[in-house]
Amino acid sequence: MMNADQKFNLGATIVVSLAILLAAYMTKEVFIPFLLGFLLAYVFYPVYRWLFTRTHRESTSSFITMLLILCIVLLPAFGFIGALIQEVYRLVDLGGLSYIQGMASTY
Numbered sequence: 001m002m003n004a005d006q007k008f009n010l011g012a013t014i015v016v017s018l019a020i021l022l023a024a025y026m027t028k029e030v031f032i033p034f035l036l037g038f039l040l041a042y043v044f045y046p047v048y049r050w051l052f053t054r055t056h057r058e059s060t061s062s063f064i065t066m067l068l069i070l071c072i073v074l075l076p077a078f079g080f081i082g083a084l085i086q087e088v089y090r091l092v093d094l095g096g097l098s099y100i101q102g103m104a105s106t107y
Contacts, residue, residue, distance in 0.1 A: 047065055048061050048062065051064050051065060
């Protein structure tokens with residue numbers, strides 16, 4: 001049989017667990033950017049440290065590291081946008097746009 005302290009501990013554990021689950025559910029959209037930011041910081045910290053040993057300036061090393069990250073992230077994005085535009089042009093040339101408009105008008 002459970003005494004009052006054990007009941008309180010069980011109830012508190014359940015309430016805290018539910019609060020943690022609710023907080024995780026409510027912040028799931030924010031959690032992934034934080035996780036990606038942590039991952040980028042972890043991966044690029046050695047690059048920053050190497051640049052700092054070469055430049056001996058924190059701001060210059062940080063700036064170069066940020067430029068490097070932007071190039072690594074944005075260049076593939078520009079390639080993706082170019083491929084997407086080409087596919088849209090091909091879809092229009094094949095007459096797929098009228099099909100899509102017809103399907104959209106039925107709803």
